[in-house]
Amino acid sequence: MTEKRKLRSQSWFGKMDKAGFIYRSWMKNQGLPDHVFDGRPVIGICNTWSELNPCNAHFRDIADRVKRGVWEAGGFPLEFPVMSTGEPIMRPTAMLFRNLVSMDVEESIRGNPIDGVVLLGGCDKTTPSLLMGAASCDIPAIFVSGGPMLNGKYRGTEIGSGTAVWQFSEEMRSGQMSPEEFFAAESCMSRSAGHCMTMGTASTMASMVEALGMGLPTNAAIPAVDSRRYALAHTAGRRIVEMVHEDLTISKIMTREAFENAVRVNGAIGGSTNAVIHLLAIAGRVGVEFSLEDWDNLGKEVPCLLNLMPSGQYLMEDFYYAGGLPVIIRELGDLIHKDALTVNGKTIGENVKDAECFNRDVIFPLENPFKPEGGIAVLHGNLCPNGAVLKPSAATPALMKHRGRAVVFENIEDFHTRIDDENLDVDESCILVLKNCGPKGYPGMPEVGNMPLPPKVLRKGITDMIRISDARMSGTAYGTVILHVSPEAAAGGNLALVQNGDFIELDVESRRLHLDVSEDELAQRRAQWTPELPPADRGYYKLYVERVLGADKGADFDFLVGKSGTVVTRDSH
Ligand code: FES
Numbered sequence: 058m059t060e061k062r063k064l065r066s067q068s069w070f071g072k073m074d075k076a077g078f079i080y081r082s083w084m085k086n087q088g089l090p091d092h093v094f095d096g097r098p099v100i101g102i103c104n105t106w107s108e109l110n111p112c113n114a115h116f117r118d119i120a121d122r123v124k125r126g127v128w129e130a131g132g133f134p135l136e137f138p139v140m141s142t143g144e145p146i147m148r149p150t151a152m153l154f155r156n157l158v159s160m161d162v163e164e165s166i167r168g169n170p171i172d173g174v175v176l177l178g179g180c181d182k183t184t185p186s187l188l189m190g191a192a193s194c195d196i197p198a199i200f201v202s203g204g205p206m207l208n209g210k211y212r213g214t215e216i217g218s219g220t221a222v223w224q225f226s227e228e229m230r231s232g233q234m235s236p237e238e239f240f241a242a243e244s245c246m247s248r249s250a251g252h253c254m255t256m257g258t259a260s261t262m263a264s265m266v267e268a269l270g271m272g273l274p275t276n277a278a279i280p281a282v283d284s285r286r287y288a289l290a291h292t293a294g295r296r297i298v299e300m301v302h303e304d305l306t307i308s309k310i311m312t313r314e315a316f317e318n319a320v321r322v323n324g325a326i327g328g329s330t331n332a333v334i335h336l337l338a339i340a341g342r343v344g345v346e347f348s349l350e351d352w353d354n355l356g357k358e359v360p361c362l363l364n365l366m367p368s369g370q371y372l373m374e375d376f377y378y379a380g381g382l383p384v385i386i387r388e389l390g391d392l393i394h395k396d397a398l399t400v401n402g403k404t405i406g407e408n409v410k411d412a413e414c415f416n417r418d419v420i421f422p423l424e425n426p427f428k429p430e431g432g433i434a435v436l437h438g439n440l441c442p443n444g445a446v447l448k449p450s451a452a453t454p455a456l457m458k459h460r461g462r463a464v465v466f467e468n469i470e471d472f473h474t475r476i477d478d479e480n481l482d483v484d485e486s487c488i489l490v491l492k493n494c495g496p497k498g499y500p501g502m503p504e505v506g507n508m509p510l511p512p513k514v515l516r517k518g519i520t521d522m523i524r525i526s527d528a529r530m531s532g533t534a535y536g537t538v539i540l541h542v543s544p545e546a547a548a549g550g551n552l553a554l555v556q557n558g559d560f561i562e563l564d565v566e567s568r569r570l571h572l573d574v575s576e577d578e579l580a581q582r583r584a585q586w587t588p589e590l591p592p593a594d595r596g597y598y599k600l601y602v603e604r605v606l607g608a609d610k611g612a613d614f615d616f617l618v619g620k621s622g623t624v625v626t627r628d629s630h
Contacts, residue, residue: 064301065623066099066133069170076630080170093133098301100127100294101171102136103162103191105183110143112180112259113203115250115281122287123175123201126294132173132301134294137165139190142182144259152529153501155182155189155335156605156614157597159342162190167623172196173301175293179203179252179281181532184262185335188271188311189613192342193620195308197300199400200271201293202263204281205373206251216246217366218253219533251281254373255366257532261328262335267382268322270310270399274408278377296401305402308620311343314394317355318405321392324359324431325385327368329532330448330540333433334502338611341618349435349444349609353568356432361450362388362421367533368450369427371419379419383412388423436539438570439579440525440551440561443543443609445570451535453521457565460573461488461523465557468493468589469505476511483511485519488561492552493589495527495545496605496612500591500598502527502541507534523563525570527552527608539563539570541608547588548607554582 063071069080071094081094102123106116120136127134139161142151166174176187179202191198209216225242228234234242252259266272273293279286316336323332333352340347362385365371376382386393387409395406414420421427428450436445449457464483466472472491475481483489489508496502506528514522521536527545530538544550551572555561560573572579593602604614 064096064098064172066170066172067096070094070099071096076628079630098132098172098298099170100132100134100297100301101166101169101174102134102177103165103174103187104136104138104177105141105179105187106138106177107141107143109146110141110180110183111145111247112143112252113141113178113183116177116179116203119177119201119203119287119290122290123177123294126291126296127298130295130298132298135171137169139165142180142186144181149499150501150503151182152503153601155186156601156617158182158186159189159617162187163193166191166194166196167621167625173297174198175297176200177203179259179263181258181262181331184259184266185339188266188339189342192307192311192339193617194623195306195343195620196623197297197305198271198307199273199293199297199300200266200276201290202266202272202276204251204279204283204286205254205260206247207249207280207282208254208372208374209246209248211242211245215372217255217372217533218246219257219531220255220367221246249280249282253533255533256327256329256363258329258331260373261323261326261332261532264322264326264328264382265319265332265336268319268386269315270397270405273401274383275377275381278373278381280374280377283377299402300400303402305400308343310398310400311339311345312397313345313347314397316340316345316347317351318393318397320352320355321359321389322382322386324356324433325361325389326363327361327365327428327431327450330433330446331529331532333446334529334541334608334611338613341611341613342620344619352433352446353435359389359392359431360423360426361428361431362423362426364419364421364427367535375416375419379416380412380414383409384414384420387412388420390423434565434568436565436568436570438572440555440570440572441542442551443607445539445542447537447539447565448535449565452537452565456521456523456537456563458563459523460560460562461486463488463490463555463557463559463561465490465555466492469499472508476509479513481511483514485514485517485522488523488525490552490555491524491526491528492546492555493527495542495547496608497590497602498527498545498547500593500602500605502529502608502612504529504531506530506540507536507538525561543607543609545607547590549588551579553586554579556582
């Protein structure tokens with residue numbers, strides 16, 4: 058197939074000079090015949106495969122299926138690797154490297170003869186980083202998620218990624234579980250390829266991909282090992298070739314309406330608070346006006362429709378068999394911009410109009426939701442002038458309006474040292490405050506915001522307390538946990554000035570978080586305050602700490618916001 062419109066790849070492969078010889082000749086060492094350089098769309102397959110990222114370890118098979126589709130549609134597929142961030146493995150936190158991966162993706166696309174790209178992501182940070190990088194190039198792109206693991210099964214019960222970890226590790230600690238049982242439970246939880254099968258960040262972001270229109274219908278929930286995941290990858294390979302012919306670029310799909318749809322879908326699935334940060338960063342790349350306030354305003358009226366762990370009972374496999382994300386989107390009715398365009402060339406409304414629910418215990422109807430409130434509450438006040446977030450559906454209703462005494466931990470080491478101390482002056486009415494776990498402070502904003510409760514409180518049977526930090530929280534966790542406090546402590550936010558014994562007032566209904574300390578006193582404390590920054594005197598850490606934006610801006614680098622397109626003015630030869 059010869060493209061009438063000259064594609065960007067032809068400025069490499071279409072040249073009949075020394076440079077053209079070089080571009081083609083070296084590629085031919087892979088056994089490629091002359092005709093693949095004839096002007097057909099060159100499709101990059103951006104692969105986050107890695108044996109150090111177990112959630113994405115099956116991606117070579119998925120890439121092969123994408124290639125089948127690309128060849129079949131007359132394209133020329135070229136797979137390339139980018140850095141892969143394994144959430145359960147990487148230190149100090151995979152989030153530190155999200156922006157680095159996005160740079161890898163962006164420059165790999167721009168610097169190479171790629172006309173369209175298929176993005177293969179799954180584990181938490183791989184999805185936003187790929188979308189961010191590709192959005193800064195703004196070429197035709199389609200996302201194929203790796204899919205969730207099969208349901209965990211342990212001794213006749215269903216167990217979910219993440220949520221089961223806390224229970225088993227406590228049982229091991231207390232001697233209720235033997236080491237043999239502990240090992241067996243590990244195997245039972247992760248028994249197939251794929252990412253976490255609870256509504257953690259990976260499943261949330263796969264759902265965001267579909268809600269934004271960047272993935273084919275049903276992309277979010279098909280289990281990783283289900284043959285239909287491979288069929289979807291094959292179809293995506295065919296479709297990206299057509300998208301190149303149609304010049305259907307990312308910015309035509311990820312519009313303001315698409316982001317509004319994604320926020321509402323996030324509420325309806327009880328999605329992770331991490332989606333807040335990632336969508337802000339992605340919108341920044343594509344140039345869409347989208348703010349932290351939008352999360353509160355748009356999500357307010359959206360109930361949670363999905364009965365999935367951690368807030369519910371079921372797992373992603375059940376969600377797929379019940380009909381998957383198209384059912385949720387159809388249920389949302391007029392809360393969705395139905396005319397938003399998606400990668401298959403149809404509107405999101407067209408894609409879901411015939412979606413059918415096969416299990417009403419998993420997906421609830423809008424008029425009789427699983428939980429009345431599904432969105433994200435954005436708080437303001439002198440403790441978080443730029444905002445903080447809380448997931449009301451995961452919080453304890455009795456704590457939503459509360460005044461409590463602060464018990465302060467200066468950093469994560471301080472927390473680990475003192476939280477189990479029987480002499481810690483704390484009870485369940487107190488508010489745990491953790492500092493220096495934000496983007497700059499840790500660095501990388503880890504998922505430590507859902508601090509474990511002090512043992513002496515747990516022994517009373519108390520399971521929740523208000524916790525406040527500039528950290529994030531795993532999508533598999535819950536509680537009355539106030540996250541993403543901005544500005545963060547290390548950047549000089551008032552969070553840095555909180556002291557043991559201060560009183561803090563939370564009123565979720567009025568979206569208020571207030572440190573009850575006078576302005577004069579705060580000014581005095583500030584005059585004596587020095588930032589606690591992590592050691593970061595060289596390399597990527599240094600770049601990160603110097604240039605990362607606050608959580609309220611998506612924690613992107615200041616110099617990465619926006620896009621540069623695909624033009625490279627200078628040749629390499
Ligand atoms: Fe990779 Fe949960 S650890 S998706």
